[in-house]
Amino acid sequence: MGRREEIIEAARSIMAEAGIEAMSVRNVAARAGIGASTLRYYFPSHQELLDAVASDAMIGILQDCRIHDQSLPADERLIECLAQFLPIREEQHASLETLLAAYASCFDHGKLVGNQHLRTVISQGTTQIIRWLTILQSEGQELRSGPETIAEALIIHLDGITLRMISMAPDFTHDDALTHLKVIVDAVLVTLNNNPESSTSEVCDG
16 A cells, blocks of 8 residues: 555544544544655645545445456446445445535535546546446447446436435435436346346445
8 A cells, every 4th residue: 555545544544433524634644654744745735635535435446346247137237336436335434524525625615616636536437437338338238328428327326326325314225325226227228138047236345
């Protein structure tokens, strides 16, 4: 683990223990075992640190899961990959606070200004989804539109599901999130390669 990753991990652990307000530069530097000046070398502003933690919460290290396993239905494989975007594990819940902070940073004194880092993270996620869709398409899976259009729609729905998990907790469960994800996936794949002997969709270990 590099120094930058160590700082992000220290920030995540503090946030999980005491919330985002405790994630100050001084506290994070102390937890990472470095000086505040070293932390600022990697993250010149507190907002950049927040953005990095939010990025880790949103994207993390996306894996291909079983996207190449043609013994499984295409929808099941795609759902398994997309589920990595959702904070469906207990240890990921604290990261939702930084995700909201990243979205809140899109406003400056009531004016919508956006967040370039957040925009980049979303673009990276969209690119990965396009790749998964292209893999399925190369196997003969028909899509209702182009991979780029569908990936954009899936990212938007994933954002919505995540916000629902936040606003409706604890009533909106992990299983609810996966159920809604299946609905949108079913809508974008024309022909589902259903296999009655296939296993139930799993959560890919990131």
